[in-house]
Amino acid sequence: MSTPKVAPATEAAAPVLSVNNIEVVYDHVILVLKGVSLEVPRGGIVALLGANGAGKTTTLKAISNLLHAERGEVTKGSILFDGIEVQSMSNDLVRRGCIQVMEGRRAFPHLTIEENLLTGAFTRKDGKSAITQDLERVYAYFPRLRERRGSTAGYTSGGEQQMCVIGRALMSCPKMILLDEPSMGLAPQIVQEIFEIVKDLNVKEGVSFLLAEQNTNMALKYASHGYILENGRVVMDGEARALAANEDVKEFYLGVAGDRRKSFRDVKHYKRRKRWLG
Numbered sequence: 001m002s003t004p005k006v007a008p009a010t011e012a013a014a015p016v017l018s019v020n021n022i023e024v025v026y027d028h029v030i031l032v033l034k035g036v037s038l039e040v041p042r043g044g045i046v047a048l049l050g051a052n053g054a055g056k057t058t059t060l061k062a063i064s065n066l067l068h069a070e071r072g073e074v075t076k077g078s079i080l081f082d083g084i085e086v087q088s089m090s091n092d093l094v095r096r097g098c099i100q101v102m103e104g105r106r107a108f109p110h111l112t113i114e115e116n117l118l119t120g121a122f123t124r125k126d127g128k129s130a131i132t133q134d135l136e137r138v139y140a141y142f143p144r145l146r147e148r149r150g151s152t153a154g155y156t157s158g159g160e161q162q163m164c165v166i167g168r169a170l171m172s173c174p175k176m177i178l179l180d181e182p183s184m185g186l187a188p189q190i191v192q193e194i195f196e197i198v199k200d201l202n203v204k205e206g207v208s209f210l211l212a213e214q215n216t217n218m219a220l221k222y223a224s225h226g227y228i229l230e231n232g233r234v235v236m237d238g239e240a241r242a243l244a245a246n247e248d249v250k251e252f253y254l255g256v257a258g259d260r261r262k263s264f265r266d267v268k269h270y271k272r273r274k275r276w277l278g
């Protein structure tokens with residue numbers, strides 16, 4: 001393993017994550033992220049917003065060093081987690097406290113909920129009793145998982161599987177969780193329940209979150225800051241409350257046209273688009 005590069009000054013107030021002007025290319029030619037910068041303050045919840053294909057998942061995978069498996073590469077810029085360049089950490093990132101919860105609730109379907117949770121502790125070396133204690137801690141946050149601990153994960157509900165993958169991430173004792181589309185395909189009530197638990201983990205355990213979401217409304221309720229991605233660029237960022245009140249955000253991401261969410265593509269206001277990008 002290569003020696004991690006440590007940034008010169010790691011002050012107490014330094015962000016837990018800082019992404020600086022990164023560019024990501026797939027297959028050597030497909031430029032997907034173009035100069036993306038963002039920060040997650042220590043103990044913060046930050047939302048990464050944007051439509052399908054905007055580049056949210058690519059950003060998270062760049063941070064967690066998972067692009068190689070997809071023939072992707074960070075070709076410019078830098079990513080610091082806890083003051084250390086992530087690219088110099090190879091597969092040490094989880095042990096250092098940064099873990100990604102993938103889109104699509106990827107629980108191991110043939111394992112029980114409890115077995116799934118225990119797989120999350122594989123990077124730990126602090127012994128069985130500490131792990132058992134943390135399992136109890138996960139069950140305290142997710143009482144539904146305690147009830148379903150012996151059930152085969154593949155036969156549990158979508159909400160329970162989402163809770164299971166977040167619980168599994170918690171078993172690695174993370175400082176930060178990169179959470180990809182936790183609301184996808186879930187009923188609003190379950191989404192709310194999951195976001196409440198995220199908030200709880202943030203407040204009580206001090207876990208920082210970078211939350212990639214298409215559900216702008218919900219994400220901005222729980223985050224303190226948000227970044228909006230479009231076509232691989234950050235087109236706007238700001239305090240969550242200010243973003244939720246912003247006319248453009250309301251129109252493009254919070255507005256509803258009939259029974260369907262308006263998308264940026266549906267909007268013909270050229271002037272507004274110019275203002276947005278300007």
Ligand code: ATP
Nearest residue numbers: 026030032050051052053054055056057058059070
């Ligand atoms: P979604 O909500 O659908 O996951 P997203 O905002 O997370 O969207 P990404 O999955 O990061 O977006 O995709 C951004 C762009 O990169 C898309 O145009 C997508 O087609 C492209 N892309 C993603 N993965 C690859 C890959 N492995 N090879 C080539 N292009 C890719």
